[in-house]
Amino acid sequence: MVITPWDGGTKLYENSLDVRGAIHETVAANIANEETPGYRAMRLPFKEALQTAVNGGGPLQPMKTHPYHLPVIAESERQFLSVTTPLQGGGPDQNTVNLEEELTQMAENNLMYMAVAQFLAGRFDGWRSAINEGR
Template sequence: MAISFDKALGIHQHTLGVRSKRAEVLANNIANADTPNYKAQDVDFEQALNQAKSGQSGGLSMSKTHDKHFDLGLEPTAGLAYRVPLQPDTGDGNTVDLNVERNNFMQNNLEQQMTLEFLGGKFQGMRKAIRGE
């Protein structure tokens, strides 16, 4: 009898991928906190998760406007949007609030760890089922 990992792992496999992508976006925001005109981004978790579950790719792909441009094969992340700033513009056009970004990064990290623990439990359960315990 074949094991269906999609059924056995449930939503956690998709959640892990979305959390990982969100960690990249938040880290990018933190890295660009002093970059003029940089706009903070975040991932709409629900939209990205729905897209990951349905197996769709990012949607739009980059277009080449000149023959010598490289085809990077990059697609935008599902649910990626600009964050509405909570504070007024400081004059440089940057919308990154380091406190918000750090808090979101830590929250995302905790949720990613929780997902890894859920997946570990699922694999442990499958191991026990295979051994007949």
């Protein structure tokens, strides 16, 4: 059996980083549209998005609730739109963005991204060590 740098575990870490990047884009779009009347904050649940990434989600069209809204997710992250959901409720202007909640989501997502990146770096360090021992 040949082990490549992109075995199942490494691919899972890669997909996880992709999902964390998409979550970051979603939260950033929510923050950018904090004062846009009628904007519905979006949520990208990690578990469902990771499942989509692992199953090779195909290209989808971006969702916007108004033509003047900023994109919810970058072009490169379209595969996750099938699991992105708008939040319900809102104030008098029907905007559902809660800045404190968004900043909390951003901080949590950043921590999780860094943790996954460290795990992936550890895998590469292990391989590097194994290669250097063979010299």
